[in-house]
Structures are given as C-alpha cells and as structure tokens.
Amino acid sequence: MDGHMGHEHESPETNFESALRLLRDNQHRITAPRRAILSVLTREHGPFTADEIHHRMEEGVCDLVTVYRCLSAMEEIAVVRRCDFGDGSYRYEFNTGEHHHHHIICRVCHGVETLDLCMADALERMARQMGYANVTHTLEIFGVCKKCQAAK
Amino acid sequence: MDGHMGHEHESPETNFESALRLLRDNQHRITAPRRAILSVLTREHGPFTADEIHHRMEEGVCDLVTVYRCLSAMEEIAVVRRCDFGDGSYRYEFNTGEHHHHHIICRVCHGVETLDLCMADALERMARQMGYANVTHTLEIFGVCKKCQAAK
DNA sequence: ATATGTGCAAATTCTTTGCATTAGA
C-alpha cells in the first residue's frame, strides 16, 4: 500500500548519494553515523522516530544523542523532513523533494501510509474509501508574519 | 469550501454556560479550577498551552497539574480542542462546535490567527495574501485502519 | 591543523501518575 500515483521514485542509492551531496554542499561532514542514518531512511519509507532509526542502525554505530543531532542538522538543509503525528514524538523521513505529501496514521496500530494528494477534504474522503473509520485530521499553517518580516 | 461567510459567534458567557452544561451532562463536577479554565478559554481566543492558561488564571486557583487534568477531561467530552503546532507542546482552545478551522502561526513571534477555510492549498494562498512569508503547513490524517477495526 | 562531530552524563521541558486529602452532587 503505497498510494503513489505515477511519480518517478528515485532508487535508495540515488537518494543516498544526493543526500551526501547536499551535506557536502552545506559544509557538513560525512560521518559514519550520518551514513547509517541516511542508509536507514533511504531504504525504508518511515517516517521513524530518532529511537526507531537508532534501533535500525547497526549496533554501536553511534549514540542516540548523535542521531538527534544528525537529524536536526539534516533537517535544516532539507535532507530529511520532520513529521509530527501529535503523539509526543517527532518522526523523520527522507525528503525526496517530490510533491508535497501527507500521511495517514492508524490511531490503533500506528501504521503509516503515504498519500500523494494534498487537500484536506479529499484526503479524508480518500481515507474513508481506503477503509479507515473515525477519520480526523490536523492541519496547521506556518509562516512569518508581516510584523516579523519587517522587524528583520 | 465553506460558503457561509457570516458566522454567528456566541458570546463568551453563552459559551461558558454551554460548557458547564456539557460537563454536567457527562457527569463531571463543576469546580473552581474548571470554571477558571473555561473563563480564560471563552474570553480569549487562544489556543494556549496548559501553562499559559495557568498563568492567565487568578493566582492560586489550582495547581498546573490540575489544569492538565481538567483539559484532558474536557477534551474527551469535546468542550475543548487540543491543537498541535509541532513545537513540543499542546495548545487548547474552546471548542465552539462551529465549522472546522485551522490556524496560522508565525514561526518567529508565535502569534496565532484563526482561519475559517479548510483546504490546504487555499489556506496557503490565503496565508500569503495575508502577508505571511515562507509559508508551509503540516497536515496529518488519523483514523482506524480496516485491520484494527476487524480486530475488535 | 582545525573546525566540526561525537560520547557520556546530566539538564530541560512537557506531561502523567500515585496517593492521601478535599469537596461537589
């Protein structure tokens, strides 16, 4: 169940390499922990919590703290994307740069599916057609307001 | 999406009273902390974190822990609504029961405005027209998947 | 060589829980 409707998806290897390039382009060093994290995120869809990523990495590559630091650094340069499912922890996925997409999360089993559409109502309708019950959604818009733009 | 532009907004007093009724109807007791919390939430738009609500209440009405417990109880019976702006803490607002709405949050000053539309793309467009820069949004769909529905 | 990244421990922040006490209905 992938929900994708005809996009060209890059291979894990290609995504991995373009992530390394982005790291280099942004003066970030390519280290074992970063390779390991990217390896997980390009091979598996996710999104995963820092802890889940840590568990999926080979034993002893690095500390969980390092996973947090790497993810944070890689989010700033848009190599990964941070998701918030409102359950108290953040999840990360590889940022393909493809069409903006959303997730549908099962409230019970916490399974995640990716959806390529981007309209709330259409999404809820689709979710119901996919057999989900009790469908709700959260949507928040973020930006920098006029006042703050002027302030700097 | 919505079509009707001239919502009747209830007065703070009316909202306050209907909240008390909902509490009674659900066998919840009407206590000083609950009155104080509802007083804040019906007079000010919010949404506010538990801590912000606590600060807006008269000094010494109750402990912050009680604010958490009351909000949680009131969320279950839909007196309040919990919002997640992805910054690590939850916010609560009075649930008017009116048309589903969203928020636009300034990434810099954290100001919140309420928007009555409900379509992601239209929202982002509107946000830009309102002068916000660097607009992004998060949207997640929640539901119970077929497997889990069958399981119970 | 040197700035950047990492490990470990400890701190922070937000939220929840345990349990004895208080107070609505």
Added chain:
DNA sequence: TCTAATGCAAAGAATTTGCACATAT
C-alpha cells in the same frame, strides 16, 4: 455520603546541552 477532583511530589518520556575527546576535510 461517597465518588470524583485536587495538591504535592515524584516519575516518565522525548529531546537538548556541556564539555572533553575524536575525526573528517
């Protein structure tokens, strides 16, 4: 009365920070 609600203290969970040491470029 008697069960739900509260206070206080403490636990939990997720994430961040300080600082000495290690390593990529």
